[in-house]
Amino acid sequence: MTISGLSLGAPLEHRHTCSRAGCRDEAAWALRWRNPKIHTADRRKTWLACDEHREVLSAFLTDRSFPLEVVSVGELDD
Template structure:
């Protein structure tokens, strides 16, 4: 497999890595969110998630009532 990126923990073999602290698995999901107290309506932040951490990251955001959209990484704009 071709190496795509380098992280502090060594080479990665995929282009999208889960945003969960300590996870180096490939991300399949993009969680697009914003904090309405500090972000304009058109501003979105994106966290990436593997299958295992998708629900954990989504719960963190929804518990704070942040607007959230979950899409596949394949649906992300360049």
């Protein structure tokens, strides 16, 4: 059902959604990382994280010794 362009019962879409599996919350953090075994120093991947999942996603990457930079999503380039 749609009222004034809003779909009732549909998941809320955010501009930046958390990358954690199953999470649909709005992301506040950008985790910029790379796997040095397969990526050159100028290549970065970005995962997005809500406040709740920032630490678990960061730990996953740092446990693998991947270079990691955490910034707010407001600091991302469009």
